[in-house]
Amino acid sequence: MARITKLEDIVSLCKRRGFIFQSSEIYGGLASCYDYGPLGVELKNNVKKAWWNSVVQMRDDVVGLDCSILMHPLVWKASGHVDKFADLIAECKKCNARTRVDHLAEHAEEHTEHISIDAAMAKEHDLSNKVCPNCGAVGGFTEPMPFKLMFETQMGANVDDSMTMHLRPETAQGIFANFRNVLDTTRVKIPFGIAQIGKSFRNEVTTKAFIFRTREFEQAELEFFCEPGTDEKWFEHWKKTRFDWYVELGIKKENLRMRDHAGDELAHYAKSCVDVEYKFPLGSGDWQELEGIANRTDFDLRQHQRGIRTLNKWFENNRLMDKIELAAEAEDYESGPLSYFDDEQKKRYIPYVIEPSAGIDRSALAFLVDAYDEEEVRGEKRNLLRFHHALAPIKVGVFPLVKREGMPEIAKNIYNDLKRHFNCFYDEKGAVGRRYRRQDEAGTPFCITVDGQTKEDNTVTVRDRDSMEQVRVATDQLRSHLQERLDM
RNA sequence: GCGGGUGUAGCUCAGUGGUAGAGCGUCACGUUGCCAACGUGAAUGUCGUGGGUUCAAGUCCCAUCACCCGCUCCA
Numbered sequence: 200m201a202r203i204t205k206l207e208d209i210v211s212l213c214k215r216r217g218f219i220f221q222s223s224e225i226y227g228g229l230a231s232c233y234d235y236g237p238l239g240v241e242l243k244n245n246v247k248k249a250w251w252n253s254v255v256q257m258r259d260d261v262v263g264l265d266c267s268i269l270m271h272p273l274v275w276k277a278s279g280h281v282d283k284f285a286d287l288i289a290e291c292k293k294c295n296a297r298t299r300v301d302h303l304a305e306h307a308e309e310h311t312e313h314i315s316i317d318a319a320m321a322k323e324h325d326l327s328n329k330v331c332p333n334c335g336a337v338g339g340f341t342e343p344m345p346f347k348l349m350f351e352t353q354m355g356a357n358v359d360d361s362m363t364m365h366l367r368p369e370t371a372q373g374i375f376a377n378f379r380n381v382l383d384t385t386r387v388k389i390p391f392g393i394a395q396i397g398k399s400f401r402n403e404v405t406t407k408a409f410i411f412r413t414r415e416f417e418q419a420e421l422e423f424f425c426e427p428g429t430d431e432k433w434f435e436h437w438k439k440t441r442f443d444w445y446v447e448l449g450i451k452k453e454n455l456r457m458r459d460h461a462g463d464e465l466a467h468y469a470k471s472c473v474d475v476e477y478k479f480p481l482g483s484g485d486w487q488e489l490e491g492i493a494n495r496t497d498f499d500l501r502q503h504q505r506g507i508r509t510l511n512k513w514f515e516n517n518r519l520m521d522k523i524e525l526a527a528e529a530e531d532y533e534s535g536p537l538s539y540f541d542d543e544q545k546k547r548y549i550p551y552v553i554e555p556s557a558g559i560d561r562s563a564l565a566f567l568v569d570a571y572d573e574e575e576v577r578g579e580k581r582n583l584l585r586f587h588h589a590l591a592p593i594k595v596g597v598f599p600l601v602k603r604e605g606m607p608e609i610a611k612n613i614y615n616d617l618k619r620h621f622n623c624f625y626d627e628k629g630a631v632g633r634r635y636r637r638q639d640e641a642g643t644p645f646c647i648t649v650d651g652q653t654k655e656d657n658t659v660t661v662r663d664r665d666s667m668e669q670v671r672v673a674t675d676q677l678r679s680h681l682q683e684r685l686d687m
Numbered sequence: 688g689c690g691g692g693u694g695u696a697g698c699u700c701a702g703u704g705g706u707a708g709a710g711c712g713u714c715a716c717g718u719u720g721c722c723a724a725c726g727u728g729a730a731u732g733u734c735g736u737g738g739g740u741u742c743a744a745g746u747c748c749c750a751u752c753a754c755c756c757g758c759u760c761c762a
Contacts, residue, residue: 207755215698215712221753227735228753280762348762368762404760405688412761466762488761579723601720628714632722639722648721660721667722 203480203571206409209564216640218242218567219410231406231414233560238641241592241622243417243563247396249589250419250557253444254394261392261421262385266373268366268398269354273513275365276520277506278372278499279467280349350400350414362518366400371554373397374422375499378537389539389550390433392423396559410560411479411487417559422552426541427497430551434471434494441490441555442475445562449587450569454478456486468498475557477565489565490557497549501528504535504549566590570642576667584642585665588685594621595681596638596646602627610649613659613674617647620678621685639664645681 203209213219218239222232235243255263275281349368355361367373374393381393396419406412425433438457445455460472472493476486508526516522529535533548540547570584588594597614599606607627614625624643626634631648638646646662653659653674660669661680672680681687 205755210754211698217697224753226752230753401762409754576722581723598721603720630719630722630724632724634723635721636723651720662721669721 203568205480209480209568210409212571213239213567219564231403231412233410233413238592239563242567242586242590243559245590245592246559246563246566247417247419249448250444250559251394251396253440254392254419254421254555258392260387260390261394261423262381262387264374264377264381264393264395265397266367266370266377266395268400269352269364270367270373270376272362272364272518272520273506273509274372274376274503275349275368276509276523276525277502278375279502280365280368280372281520346402346404348402348404350402363520368401369399369556370395370397370418370420371422371499371556374420375503375537375552378424378500382539389541390423390425390429392421394419394421396420410564413560419557419559421555422495422499423554424539424550424552427548427551430470430494430496430553433553434492437553437555438473438492441492441557445475445477445489445565447587448566448590449585450477450565454565454569458486466493468493468495470494470496477561477569479565480568487561488558489561490555492553492555495552495554497551499552500537500549501532504529504532504537507536581636581639583639583664586642586644588644588687591642591644592622593624593638593641593643594645594685594687595623596634596643597623597625598631598634598646598648599627600631600648600650604651605654606649606651609653609674610647613647613649613677617678617681621681621687635662635667644685647677 203212210219213236216238217236220234220236221228222234223229251263255261272281350366352364352366353361354364374395377393381387397417398415399418400415403412403414406414410416421437423433423437442455442457446452454477456476456478458474458476460469460474465472472491474488475490475492477489479485479487502525505525505528508529509523512523512526513520532538535549538547538549566586567584570586570590572583572585574581574583584591586592595617597610597617599610610627611625614623617623624638624641626637628634635646642664644664646664648660648662648669650660652671657674658671659674659677661672661677662669
């Protein structure tokens with residue numbers, strides 16, 4: 200079982216086969232941005248399809264949603280991102296190591312709370328007695344520098360009237376903001392979930408490591424709403440369900456693990472959190488997060504109830520976000536607009552939320568890396584991608600054995616028929632062996648070859664990618680034969 | 688951001704200050720009747736980018752961009 204052992208080899212494979220290119224490569228590249236090539240976009244779409252199929256289509260308790268990337272500025276005030284998605288960082292002049300100012304506590308182990316960046320900036324920061332955790336130098340820090348981790352943009356063509364907006368740093372808030380809409384229009388009952396796939400943007404302090412941490416990335420998120428007290432049961436349910444999803448789609452179990460977050464690692468909103476991690480072949484051989492599953496409690500819905508109570512204040516302050524504080528929580532918040540009324544129990548409450556949040560780009564890459572294999576066939580090396588059938592960018596290759604005697608015409612007819620049902624690829628160039636191997640490298644599960652016998656009895660060969668074995672199938676049975684073997 | 692390394696054809700890489708190269712891949716033609724066959728031929732280069740030194744720079748110097756490795760960071 201061959202395995203890619205270096206990130207460089209992944210990058211090379213992705214480029215060579217047209218899976219992933221660097222963005223703006225002809226201009227020297229743009230840091231942290233990548234494009235999906237012809238095979239890559241099929242793979243990525245298939246990953247999204249598989250997720251949607253598992254999380255939405257096959258479940259009776261989840262509905263879908265697709266929100267805009269730009270949202271009302273108060274959304275990010277309420278969610279905490281405006282204040283907490285910004286850090287003060289100081290740099291040690293001696294060793295150049297950067298450390299968050301709030302981590303420069305007297306007691307190094309202490310986990311300090313985030314505070315508003317404006318408040319933090321206003322606060323006096325006496326760093327003269329602070330110790331650099333990296334080199335031990337005392338008081339050798341630069342002035343604190345603010346880091347804003349959300350992308351800012353302007354809405355409105357008239358510069359004077361335009362409003363500063365943020366590109367969403369997670370898709371989740373769009374789901375919370377539509378909680379009421381979904382409740383009112385779909386007859387869902389708790390427990391139920393709302394799922395969404397889409398782009399998010401974060402100005403990471405450091406990117407690096409190919410597409411593992413990029414500033415523009417795609418998330419598949421589910422917010423699963425449940426009654427407080429049942430949240431731990433649902434948390435366990437989604438842990439298992441999401442872990443199994445990767446295994447069912449072919450990730451080798453030894454490369455996948457579940458890691459619990461330690462208490463001091465938990466985000467401010469989370470009661471508990473686990474990561475699904477994949478053993479990517481990075482230099483250090485480290486495990487990397489594919490998906491985080493968090494118990495967000497009722498934090499978000501409660502925050503948005505405070506957010507909508509802040510609207511007037513925001514208008515009164517000329518829509519200047521840094522002039523206002525989020526309104527205090529109402530005393531009867533549990534019966535607020537984002538609460539849920541349980542008709543059976545005759546009870547009103549703010550639901551708890553279990554959030555499985557998967558990185559689509561990371562997952563696509565994990566599926567790609569995990570599928571990679573090399574083997575020796577008659578003294579020759581064979582490279583192939585053993586994709587799960589559902590993920591394979593191309594499902595079927597269609598070839599005439601040779602480019603003569605009417606074989607291409609028959610093969611083309613088969614191709615034109617099959618491509619209405621599967622993603623197919625037609626190839627008549629060169630030796631058939633080479634065409635097989637090319638499809639192996641793209642991860643195509645089946646190749647159909649029209650040969651001399653086809654004209655006599657209307658059968659073709661169907662060749663399996665993994666075993667290289669062939670069976671003869673009647674042309675009028677091809678579609679059902681493939682549908683069955685592809686499980687489509 | 689720091690330290691180290693890399694950047695030459697689609698990929699992997701060679702290239703001693705003096706004509707831009709190889710293997711693989713791609714394409715065409717011929718041959719070939721089921722697993723990267725063979726033959727002949729062809730295309731493909733801002734040598735990452737911009738300056739500088741020099742008669743002459745892929746090669747030396749400076750800056751810059753991008754990627755990799757190690758720190759750091761990861762709300």
